[in-house]
Amino acid sequence: MTADLVSATWSGILEPPATCPEAADIVIIGGGIVGVSTAWFLARQGIRVALCEKGFIAGEQSGRNWGWVRVQGRDPREVPMMIESLRIWRTLAEDIGEDVGFIPGGCLYPARTQQELASLETWQDVAQEYNLPTCMISGDDLAAQVGTAASQWLGGLYTHNDGRAEPHKAAPAIGRAAVRAGANLMTACAVRGIETEAGNVSAVVTEHGTIKTSTVLCAAGAWSSLFCGSLGISLPQLKVRGTVARTAPAKSALRGNVFDHRIGIRPRQDGGFTVAHGTLIDHSITPATLRYARKFLPALKGEIRSLRISFGKDFFDELKMPKRWLLDTESPFEAMRVLNPEPNPKVLASIRKNLAETFPELANVEIVEAWAGMVETSPDVVPIICAEDTLPGFFIATGFSGHGFGLGPGAGKAIAAMLTGDDVGIDLSAFKLSRFFDGSPIRPYSLVV
Numbered sequence: 001m002t003a004d005l006v007s008a009t010w011s012g013i014l015e016p017p018a019t020c021p022e023a024a025d026i027v028i029i030g031g032g033i034v035g036v037s038t039a040w041f042l043a044r045q046g047i048r049v050a051l052c053e054k055g056f057i058a059g060e061q062s063g064r065n066w067g068w069v070r071v072q073g074r075d076p077r078e079v080p081m082m083i084e085s086l087r088i089w090r091t092l093a094e095d096i097g098e099d100v101g102f103i104p105g106g107c108l109y110p111a112r113t114q115q116e117l118a119s120l121e122t123w124q125d126v127a128q129e130y131n132l133p134t135c136m137i138s139g140d141d142l143a144a145q146v147g148t149a150a151s152q153w154l155g156g157l158y159t160h161n162d163g164r165a166e167p168h169k170a171a172p173a174i175g176r177a178a179v180r181a182g183a184n185l186m187t188a189c190a191v192r193g194i195e196t197e198a199g200n201v202s203a204v205v206t207e208h209g210t211i212k213t214s215t216v217l218c219a220a221g222a223w224s225s226l227f228c229g230s231l232g233i234s235l236p237q238l239k240v241r242g243t244v245a246r247t248a249p250a251k252s253a254l255r256g257n258v259f260d261h262r263i264g265i266r267p268r269q270d271g272g273f274t275v276a277h278g279t280l281i282d283h284s285i286t287p288a289t290l291r292y293a294r295k296f297l298p299a300l301k302g303e304i305r306s307l308r309i310s311f312g313k314d315f316f317d318e319l320k321m322p323k324r325w326l327l328d329t330e331s332p333f334e335a336m337r338v339l340n341p342e343p344n345p346k347v348l349a350s351i352r353k354n355l356a357e358t359f360p361e362l363a364n365v366e367i368v369e370a371w372a373g374m375v376e377t378s379p380d381v382v383p384i385i386c387a388e389d390t391l392p393g394f395f396i397a398t399g400f401s402g403h404g405f406g407l408g409p410g411a412g413k414a415i416a417a418m419l420t421g422d423d424v425g426i427d428l429s430a431f432k433l434s435r436f437f438d439g440s441p442i443r444p445y446s447l448v449v
């Protein structure tokens with residue numbers, strides 16, 4: 001069993017592009033699941049798309065997440081896109097001709113107290129509105145999902161056709177499908193900035209050359225705020241660190257994804273389990289925390305019991321990072337090819353303890369790999385997907401918070417339609433960046449992860 005199955009996604013040899021295209025119909029900044037899915041949907045229509053990734057495809061959030069593909073528990077604003085995304089996931093392997101590890105193995109949020117149970121039950125209203133097969137389960141039905149561990153819980157919210165996929169496989173496979181469909185995917189290719197003519201986007205400047213284009217999508221994940229800021233566009237975004245572990249193959253009655261405040265766990269395609277703490281996430285205070293504090297207050301209140309807040313080096317590193325740069329000199333995106341936080345050893349110890357206590361049959365299973373990822377989040381924990389009115393030709397798709405892996409293919413389809421002016425099929429008005437500046441109440445509905 002290799003100890004770098006997952007981390008190999010962001011630790012191989014980086015291949016810069018042999019050449020940089022002179023022009024493209026659309027340029028995408030960022031090779032996470034959102035960028036590659038959009039590229040795939042565009043390239044299939046014969047659109048000349050160039051995608052620039054400063055590091056590895058799926059080297060940041062998209063290769064490091066838990067792999068949950070779920071509609072259950074989501075903010076109602078995300079539900080239509082997630083329903084479409086789940087539809088795409090079901091046939092994705094067939095459609096792209098490569099395995100992505102998708103299994104509709106179900107999603108369970110079990111409750112330890114009556115209060116938790118009552119709170120979970122409220123999501124049934126959303127499920128009913130969208131005709132989802134979500135239900136409350138207990139007793140034998142609960143035991144059928146988790147075995148004897150069921151005795152710890154009173155019952156739970158369950159959606160049988162939610163699922164999981166393998167993050168180290170999915171976005172790279174979609175990226176390769178985009179290439180086969182004609183997209184130009186470039187790794188080790190940071191975008192430094194945008195050129196304009198008469199106020200419209202006219203080109204994208206990369207470290208390897210300039211690509212003429214009238215349309216740019218910023219799908220830069222945790223870097224979107226910095227990139228947009230360099231163009232004078234304020235985009236409120238903060239980062240939290242999630243620590244994740246994977247076990248060796250092991251026997252357990254556990255069938256699907258299970259999440260409560262102590263544990264987030266799902267079976268892996270290789271017979272092991274991907275495990276995380278149900279709620280513990282780290283936030284290191286940075287200048288962005290102070291800058292956007294007011295907008296993030298509602299989210300902070302909701303997460304206050306989960307957040308481990310610290311102050312230290314990250315503050316000064318971000319402070320030192322240039323906010324603007326000349327386009328013919330190295331940008332911060334080249335200076336940090338991969339945002340690669342260390343897993344938190346204290347969180348890892350809690351993961352180990354909670355795993356043993358929740359699923360005793362896994363108490364002695366070996367943890368074969370651990371990693372961390374920076375989840376980037378918007379103030380209401382829902383994505384930002386829109387055109388930027390102050391810069392015609394510039395579009396944004398970011399802020400997916402802890403939900404963007406599952407949403408990725410559905411988002412890619414909707415974003416491709418937004419970029420080409422086609423029928424998007426779902427209403428994107430709830431995802432405008434302007435909602436954070438026009439006095440709309442900022443109301444996070446769900447948790448960051």
Ligand SMILES: Cc1cc2nc3c(=O)[nH]c(=O)nc-3n(C[C@H](O)[C@H](O)[C@H](O)COP(=O)(O)OP(=O)(O)OC[C@H]3O[C@@H](n4cnc5c(N)ncnc54)[C@H](O)[C@@H]3O)c2cc1C
Nearest residue numbers: 030032034054062065066068191221242373403404405406
């Ligand atoms: C620990 C953890 C657990 C999670 N669990 C889940 C889960 O179970 N289910 C779920 O649905 N979601 C989950 N998420 C969230 C999900 O991973 C993200 O929402 C999703 O991957 C975001 O995809 P993205 O393409 O927007 O961003 P990313 O994957 O971050 O990709 C953005 C890319 O842009 C590149 N980039 C940035 N700036 C530039 C530039 N200037 N030039 C070129 N390239 C640039 C970066 O290198 C990066 O590769 C989790 C995230 C983490 C970290």
